[in-house]
Amino acid sequence: MFANLKDDTSIEEILKNHDLKSLLYQFSVKQLAEENIIFLDEYHQIKNFIETKDEDLQNDLRIKLNGLFSNFIEDSSQYALNIPDATKTDALKRWKEQTTKETPLSAIFSILDETYKHVRDLLKTSSILPFAQELKQATKNAIKVVIIGAGFCGTLVARLLDKYKAFQVVLIDRKPVFESTPYSIMAMVDPDLQEKILLPLDNLLKNGVFIQGHVTKLRSNSVDVNGTNIPFDYLVLGMGSSYKSGIKAQNWSVNYRKKNYLESFEKIKEAKKILIVGGGTGMSMFTT
Template identity: 30%
Template sequence: MFSRFKRNTKGSSIHLNELIADIPDFSLDEVLKDPMLLTAFEDYLTQTWSQENLLFIEAMNQLRHESGTPEDIEKIFTRIYDTFVLLDAPLELNVNTQERVKEQLKSLRWSVISRDDALDLLKETEQEVLSMLVLYTIIIHTIIAVIDLFFFKKICSSNKSKINTGPISILQKRVVIIGGGFTGFAVGSALDPMPLFHVTLIDTKDSFEYTPQIVSKVVNAEKISSLRFTHGSYIVNGKVIIGYVEDICEDAKCVKVNDEKIYFDYLVIGTGSSYSCQLKSSDSSSLYRTAGLNQISTEIENAKHILIVGAGLVGCELAVAIGKKQQDALYPVKKQIVLIEARDKIIYRTDEKQRKRAEEYLTSLGVEILVNERITSCNTQDHNVYYGSSGNKYSEQDFLVLMATGVKLNTSFILTSTNEPPLDACVDVNGSIRVRPTLQIEHWKYNNIFAGGDVTNVIEEKTAYAATLAGVCIARNICRMEKGKDPIAQGTKGLLAPPTKALHGVESLGGLGKKRLSFFERKLSFLNPTWQVLKYFNEKQFFKIVQETSKKSNILGKFPKTLELPDQTQSLRPEDASSSVTSSRIDLSREGASGIPNDKHLLSECLSKRTCNFE
């Protein structure tokens, strides 16, 4: 098939270097930063049964940037060790350092493992894995060149309009969004299609994750829903970067990520919150995230005793999901489910009537509820032991412990910002960002910086629904400012006010549980505060609601009208020109959330053509 590539018209051999010269060079560092290349690389490694190497490096990057407590860092380390390094681990690495790590770990068994300890323990392992991955990128580079040079060039040509080179006009306004959660998705969905804006989305993940379905996915790993859709499915004209924002600097004109400065006219902070467990995660890739959720699901499946710490809505939902599945006799092992809460009541913010119904429903499912039970943990030689204030003892040797508490706001990068004037005054003692009713940050100078969702001090139920409403408000206000109008507060002029009541499930079950909705109910569900409505949809339905339905019916608030460029001048901004080449990417794995493929996995298709004659 490829014999015509072997010799040129003069009969001399075509050297491999000559073939490679026309192929974009994919270094490992560049692959890890770009979601499209990362997805393609993961696909290739999956085909060669070596994806665990990439997942390990992503996990190590997550460990380096974890800003939580020492306990949070230790949990991430433990997950890495149990997943990749331990003998017979689910994604065991083929490395020579397993025994050394195990022996070094014994010397730290009586102390909390710090970040430096963890990185030092895994340093040699990481170096060995990195060497293997660098080799894989070279192999990929070679395979592309030798297998299908013409095919790959055709891809480059057909995707020429999709190569991301940054702002094409000096008149475009640059919008940088930090965080690809519900607020970031709503802002990006509204502004990216507009010619006036160039949107850059920065996230630690390669995809948007539909968190309202996490509990259901954890308990039912067999669910078809992936929970995720790629950021590239809604940031079509802009740019997506995988990385951790390290700084806001230069008089709040740019952010620093992956040692690169990204300049902006408007900044949107939607970094959200995280749990000490995996109910929320900053896992870079969908592959690693899925592996983690499947592992939890397997542990739940096999556990005889389950301890859920935290009886808020999330903890109660988790208890209900496990209890309901057990009631339906879908588990091979009968379980004891214990739900504990440090306060004197479950679902603390709901009313007494709803709370009583919730307790009755949980009890009917066989869930044991303990309130006023504050938990402390203690490391032993082989496992953790949790002690309750009542004197109860819960050992990880006997109980599967699921943490549904310990919410942490992801705002540390603001506190460590080097910007002058400082931005830390915008963060309160709880770590929340102080914002005005317009969702602009409370700063005397910077009216062009917005924040929405879990990270703000807005009095609201911190839900996916509330974060989506905030995104619509921010997008609308950015457009108003560009039109010379004053920004408006949430709840005014077509914007929906932040929800101040808990959005529940089935009212007769105390706001827990789910029921099938009719077509009419689904259409109006966002308007009814008695439903925890987003839990009735999957990620593809939610994508359609925001991208299409909401813009027609305003069920999420009035979306802004499209803003065009005042002039089609094709000139680059000076600060963007230098990075326009290095930031160029070929869209190799884009698929709309509606399921309609657009050149899906073209690189992977190229790599999967395994028949090749090397000369």
């Protein structure tokens, strides 16, 4: 664990490695500088697309850069970065003067690049190393919590425990996404909702891990998933319920689930008459 972290490991290398990135996030929480890492991580993720010729992607990047600017740099922004006034004033000035719809993407990136470099240089890998050692020791003694099911119950418990070093969380679900069941009925009449109600689980936890797989066996102190035995100190069962109809996903593939939604949408679109029995959840389908 963290064996590949050396004095000269760059922040970019850390951001590319899942374990090291998670370490960096935990370090930032301790330093009360979480916003710095969120900014570095988000900027680093989109930086690689700077040369893209794809117009849709370019538009998405403009929106994303705009979001980074308003969330991290603008006055009274939600996650204002702790950067010197001069760097901030310069970024604000350039942003006001140089960002129009016609401004090339590379020019917009260059405004935030200065801020990125500044925030990155505040972090010294050498200062993270002692923290990594400390964490390694703490993880050895951490309470292992396995959570089966990443629905409302499982994800809530996982996110709450994940914040504490005292717990090592393993969240397991056969689906790679969290699906908001109450909205599923609306997604059958509005296919655009699909993307909003199927949320990837890989990045949900910062310290713990998500495993996609079907738990096939429970023992008093371990579970079996994907042919592997995972031990626990505590087990949370959040497997929910199932329905005879397809209202909850029966299949584990996201593409198949999306196909299900589209098929229901087509059937509903073609129907001449629809009878909704029950004015509770049924009404949400009617009003969508």
